[in-house]
Amino acid sequence: MAEYDPQAIEAKWQKNWEEQRAFEADPDPDRAKYYVLEMLPYPSGTLHMGHMRNYTIGDVVARYRRMRGFNVVHPMGWDAFGLPAENAAIQRGIHPREWTLGNVVEFKKVCGRFGFSYDWRREIATCDAEYYHWNQWIFLRMLERDLAYRKKSRVNWCPKCATVLANEQVVNGCCWRHEDTPVEVREIEQWFFRITRYAEELLKDLDGLAEGWPERVVTMQRNWIGKSAGARVRFAVAELAGKTVEVFTTRIDTIYGAAAVILAPGHPLVAELLAGLPARAEAEAKLAQMKQASAKAEDLATAEKTGFATGRHAVNPFNGEKLPIWVGNFVLMEYGTGAVMAVPAHDQRDFEFCTKYKLPIPIVIQPTDGAPLSAETLKEASTEYGKLVNSGPYTGLTSEEAIRRMTADAEARGFGRGEITFRLRDWGISRQRYWGTPIPVIYCQRDGIVPVPDDQLPVRLPEKVAISGQGQSPLAGVPEFVNVKCPKCGGAARRETDTMDTFVDSSWYFLRYLDPHNSKKPFEPELARYWFPVDQYIGGIVHAILHLLYSRFLCKVLRDLGFVQASEPFTRLFTQGLVLKGGTAMSKSKGNVVGAMEMAVKYGADTGRVYTLFAAPPEKDMEWSEQSVEGCARFLKRVHRLMERHAPSVRAHAAGMGDLASASEKEKVLLRKTHQTLRRATNDFETRWHFNSAIALIMELVNEIHAQEPFGDAVRPAVLKEVLELLTLMLAPMAPHIAEELWEMLGHNGGLIQASWPQYRAEFAAEEQVEIVAQINGKVRAKIVVEVGLDEDSLAARAMGDPKVAEAIRGKQIVKKIVVPDKLVNIVVR
RNA sequence: GCCCGGGUGGCGGAAUGGCAUACGCGGGGGACUUAAAAUCCCCUGUCCUUAACGGGACGUGUGGGUUCGACUCCCACCCCGGGCACCA
Numbered sequence: 064m065a066e067y068d069p070q071a072i073e074a075k076w077q078k079n080w081e082e083q084r085a086f087e088a089d090p091d092p093d094r095a096k097y098y099v100l101e102m103l104p105y106p107s108g109t110l111h112m113g114h115m116r117n118y119t120i121g122d123v124v125a126r127y128r129r130m131r132g133f134n135v136v137h138p139m140g141w142d143a144f145g146l147p148a149e150n151a152a153i154q155r156g157i158h159p160r161e162w163t164l165g166n167v168v169e170f171k172k173v174c175g176r177f178g179f180s181y182d183w184r185r186e187i188a189t190c191d192a193e194y195y196h197w198n199q200w201i202f203l204r205m206l207e208r209d210l211a212y213r214k215k216s217r218v219n220w221c222p223k224c225a226t227v228l229a230n231e232q233v234v235n236g237c238c239w240r241h242e243d244t245p246v247e248v249r250e251i252e253q254w255f256f257r258i259t260r261y262a263e264e265l266l267k268d269l270d271g272l273a274e275g276w277p278e279r280v281v282t283m284q285r286n287w288i289g290k291s292a293g294a295r296v297r298f299a300v301a302e303l304a305g306k307t308v309e310v311f312t313t314r315i316d317t318i319y320g321a322a323a324v325i326l327a328p329g330h331p332l333v334a335e336l337l338a339g340l341p342a343r344a345e346a347e348a349k350l351a352q353m354k355q356a357s358a359k360a361e362d363l364a365t366a367e368k369t370g371f372a373t374g375r376h377a378v379n380p381f382n383g384e385k386l387p388i389w390v391g392n393f394v395l396m397e398y399g400t401g402a403v404m405a406v407p408a409h410d411q412r413d414f415e416f417c418t419k420y421k422l423p424i425p426i427v428i429q430p431t432d433g434a435p436l437s438a439e440t441l442k443e444a445s446t447e448y449g450k451l452v453n454s455g456p457y458t459g460l461t462s463e464e465a466i467r468r469m470t471a472d473a474e475a476r477g478f479g480r481g482e483i484t485f486r487l488r489d490w491g492i493s494r495q496r497y498w499g500t501p502i503p504v505i506y507c508q509r510d511g512i513v514p515v516p517d518d519q520l521p522v523r524l525p526e527k528v529a530i531s532g533q534g535q536s537p538l539a540g541v542p543e544f545v546n547v548k549c550p551k552c553g554g555a556a557r558r559e560t561d562t563m564d565t566f567v568d569s570s571w572y573f574l575r576y577l578d579p580h581n582s583k584k585p586f587e588p589e590l591a592r593y594w595f596p597v598d599q600y601i602g603g604i605v606h607a608i609l610h611l612l613y614s615r616f617l618c619k620v621l622r623d624l625g626f627v628q629a630s631e632p633f634t635r636l637f638t639q640g641l642v643l644k645g646g647t648a649m650s651k652s653k654g655n656v657v658g659a660m661e662m663a664v665k666y667g668a669d670t671g672r673v674y675t676l677f678a679a680p681p682e683k684d685m686e687w688s689e690q691s692v693e694g695c696a697r698f699l700k701r702v703h704r705l706m707e708r709h710a711p712s713v714r715a716h717a718a719g720m721g722d723l724a725s726a727s728e729k730e731k732v733l734l735r736k737t738h739q740t741l742r743r744a745t746n747d748f749e750t751r752w753h754f755n756s757a758i759a760l761i762m763e764l765v766n767e768i769h770a771q772e773p774f775g776d777a778v779r780p781a782v783l784k785e786v787l788e789l790l791t792l793m794l795a796p797m798a799p800h801i802a803e804e805l806w807e808m809l810g811h812n813g814g815l816i817q818a819s820w821p822q823y824r825a826e827f828a829a830e831e832q833v834e835i836v837a838q839i840n841g842k843v844r845a846k847i848v849v850e851v852g853l854d855e856d857s858l859a860a861r862a863m864g865d866p867k868v869a870e871a872i873r874g875k876q877i878v879k880k881i882v883v884p885d886k887l888v889n890i891v892v893r
Numbered sequence: 894g895c896c897c898g899g900g901u902g903g904c905g906g907a908a909u910g911g912c913a914u915a916c917g918c919g920g921g922g923g924a925c926u927u928a929a930a931a932u933c934c935c936c937u938g939u940c941c942u943u944a945a946c947g948g949g950a951c952g953u954g955u956g957g958g959u960u961c962g963a964c965u966c967c968c969a970c971c972c973c974g975g976g977c978a979c980c981a
Contacts, residue, residue, distance in 0.1 A: 277897095278897075279896080279897045279898070279975095279976080280897095282896065282897065282976095283896085283897085283976065283977075286895090286896075286976095286977065286978095287977085289980065291980070291981085293981080310981080311980095311981065312981060313980095313981065314981080325981095366979085368979080391979095392979090393979045393981095394979085394981080395979075395980070395981085397980090398980045398981075399980070399981060400981095402981095403981045404981080405981090406981090410981070411894095411979090412979050412981075413981085415979090484980080484981090485980095486980055604975080604976085607976080608976090608977095677905090677906095677916085677917070678905060678906085678917090679905070679906070680906090682898095683898090683899085683906095684974085684975095685905075686904090686905070688904080688905065688918070690904095690917095690918055690919070691904090691905065691917065691918050691919095693918085694917050694918055695917080697917095698917080700931095700932095701932095704932085753907095755905095755906075755907085755916085755917095756906090756907065756908095756915085756916080758916080758917090759906090759907070759915065759916035759917075760915090760916080761916095762916055762917075763915075763916065766916090769933090834912080836911070836912050838911080838912095838961085838962075840961075840962085841911090841960095841961060841962040842962090843911095843912055846912070878961085879961060880961090881911090881961050881962075883911065886911060887911050887912085887962090889911080889961050889962065890961085891961050891962095
């Protein structure tokens with residue numbers, strides 16, 4: 064007997080699949096397509112089992128769908144631009160491309176070793192000019208439509224690196240490379256994508272994703288977009304004729320309760336207000352201090368509210384009341400108008416601020432039920448809707464009515480209007496980095512911002528660059544790159560030296576897979592018409608907002624450019640759990656990784672796959688256990704031995720179940736267990752993706768086959784072959800190599816890779832007898848075995864005939880009998 | 894603070910409102926073996942009771958509720974994990 068040898072088996076079948084190009088998929092109008100995709104990986108150094116879980120899940124789905132007859136496209140590629148490559152370059156003195164492509168080679172090797180069924184003809188790397196050419200092309204189309212624009216904005220700045228950092232490179236308010244250096248806020252010119260133009264649609268289309276996306280991801284996106292309906296109201300500055308300040312409020316009904324108008328420290332009006340005032344110098348010092356404060360979100364949220372009065376006043380347009388204008392650290396320039404009216408009685412932040420600075424706290428909303436509010440006893444703001452008081456002509460209205468009428472009146476009287484505001488901000492895509500897509504614009508003294516003409520694309524990244532991690536974009540130090548002629552006037556001009564955020568790369572790659580080598584367009588719309596959208600997307604919850612939102616945005620942009628028809632890129636989204644070791648997520652930096660290649664070498668890919676599927680349902684986090692890995696290895700060995708024992712005697716026979724009437728008892732048991740397993744496993748594959756319980760079921764089936772051994776003459780070869788074939792087919796998506804081997808042992812010439820998922824047969828799965836639970840007052844008192852389908856009365860009679868039941872109910876009054884056919888009898892007695 | 898997810902044996906986990914703990918790990922015992930490994934078989938929630946076979950009670954974070962019957966549904970709360978966070 065040959066021992067199960069995963070190394071040999073896996074190499075053999077991987078070669079076989081490659082030779083028959085088993086995973087190459089092309090459009091076929093006669094077959095239903097299925098696009099399954101795992102999130103584009105960043106090819107970092109070490110691949111561990113945390114990564115492999117994601118791809119294993121995707122591969123099981125891809126293989127299962129193929130077995131169900133779908134034309135499955137399952138591509139893979141590399142998110143190859145990014146900072147780690149630049150840092151590696153600095154640390155090791157090698158070019159980022161070299162480092163990245165070296166990792167890609169490793170990554171591909173591991174993917175192959177795990178038997179992932181990718182169509183490698185479609186492989187892309189975002190750092191190839193062949194790919195980023197089309198980033199630039201899309202950028203230019205967006206520029207034409209005013210979807211890309213340049214403006215000054217606040218960014219994270221590390222003084223030690225002397226460069227801008229992405230939000231994700233800010234760790235605890237400090238630079239990720241200088242952990243003791245707080246990030247500063249600076250204002251610089253940057254390129255933006257106008258994602259806010261799609262805010263309403265991005266929000267509305269979430270409704271359509273509720274079916275196929277995890278609820279929490281939909282909720283997170285909804286909150287992130289943060290739509291809020293309110294009004295914009297203009298206040299005149301009392302001391303400066305013609306000057307006004309606009310505030311945004313969702314509670315215009317509380318405007319008679321305003322105690323002040325508060326501006327963000329960065330508000331453009333602040334300087335004008337302070338000009339000419341005696342306390343100006345002092346105020347400006349306070350202002351500078353506020354602007355220096357930590358930009359960290361948690362700090363912002365918990366920092367004590369501070370502010371100062373400017374000495375100027377704003378006129379409440381509703382009642383002419385003069386309100387002091389303050390500057391407050393809690394007012395955000397980025398949201399609304401950068402100015403708020405402070406209504407301390409009905410907003411908690413305003414309450415804290417006004418209490419601290421001893422501003423009045425007038426009450427203008429009384430609750431419709433409960434005790435009325437009084438200024439003396441108010442401990443916190445009352446933010447509920449209610450009835451208006453002390454509000455001039457609006458007194459007595461409900462909040463809802465007041466909001467409607469006051470908004471209309473403000474508009475009629477010309478000092479305000481209703482407005483929808485979003486929390487979502489435009490996407491800053493400029494990075495002062497080398498290893499990314501060059502932004503294809505040129506700055507000309509005469510012509511200003513000039514797009515690089517399409518026929519001059521791609522703007523290639525120069526290879527020879529000094530990457531120091533210091534100062535500005537390294538590209539600025541390459542004169543051949545920077546100094547160009549203006550495409551319009553031919554005069555001397557400078558090329559943009561910033562590169563694009565790598566999230567641009569990953570926001571449309573799933574379309575490039577469909578036509579990866581097109582040199583005329585980003586992709587052929589006809590191909591997208593067949594394959595797109597992605598039917599099943601699989602990845603980590605980490606990308607719940609950024610990547611998934613950007614991809615949705617670019618999909619809509621490409622739709623409006625006429626390239627795709629779908630408005631949403633991912634019909635279904637699956638977010639898999641983390642792989643933990645020692646309680647924390649596997650990561651190289653924490654040193655708690657189990658290497659993917661080591662795993663494959665020690666146990667084989669199938670064991671690695673089966674274990675990651677078996678340890679927990681795929682959406683949950685799982686804790687790595689080496690001992691459980693061994694359990695899975697044992698299981699596969701056991702299956703292999705089972706086949707070695709029986710394949711020789713069945714391989715010459717055709718599989719067939721015959722009919723039940725002539726079946727022996729052992730045959731019935733085997734067929735029943737097999738078809739029950741198939742029924743439940745199919746359900747697990749189709750609906751819940753609970754591969755852990757699918758594997759458990761198959762283990763049970765194997766145990767049952769063991770329990771029925773030896774078979775002797777009681778099990779005919781055709782029946783046994785049927786059982787073993789179904790077992791093999793069920794194993795195929797999860798442990799594809801050993802399944803192919805078992806299939807061959809069973810006498811098949813053609814590969815399992817062409818086989819279909821089997822259909823279970825109800826007549827074989829059906830039990831002849833069932834065990835019925837007999838309960839007294841809901842407690843189990845006996846179990847009786849009866850034939851299936853026994854009617855309620857007979858079942859009740861049989862239960863009561865059981866000695867234990869009879870004993871329990873003797874002398875008691877029967878109140879009620881509950882009978883569930885084929886399940887239980889519950890007798891309620893008193 | 895707000896929004897998700899979760900809490901079941903020693904561990905990972907399983908259960909359309911109907912036998913709680915399937916399957917696997919670990920542990921214990923046995924078979925095979927000169928021995929070990931590998932393999933195969935049996936046992937393995939807690940407590941009480943019995944010489945034993947067996948019998949009984951309790952048991953899915955806590956407290957209530959609905960129901961003939963609750964891990965599952967409802968209400969309140971506790972704990973753990975994650976996300977968002979001065980959004981006017």
